[in-house]
Amino acid sequence: MNYGKYKFEQAKKEKEAKKKQKAFELKEIRITPNTEEHDFNFKVKNARKFIEDDCKVKITVRFRGRELSYTKAGENLLNKFADELSDIATLEKKPVLEGKNMFIILSKTK
Secondary structure (H helix, E strand, O other): OOHHHHHHHHHHHHHHHHHHOOOOOEEEEEEOOOOOHHHHHHHHHHHHHHHHOOOEEEEEEEOOHHHHHHHHHHHHHHHHHHHHOOOOEEEEEEEEEEOOEEEEEEEEOO
16 A cells, blocks of 8 residues: 555645534633622523533632632532533532632533
């Protein structure tokens, strides 16, 4: 067999395998622990739209200054966010505090 033909066949197979892969997008929504109700509902509506478009959504609570001592409020906000979207999304990752940010990841239910 010709080596050039072999390389061509390998490239063709790799290209075909790449075509069949499903790449996902990760959208991020940032909120603060003292986000008001209307702003919260607006963010939930955007997250719902992203999830319906088959994107994963990362909701991040940013703590600034003294807010860092009230991490429980941020965790409650993230849990509330997950409850609002529980009809179309599942919680992929529990609330995690990394530095000054706490986040969860939501993905579409199968």
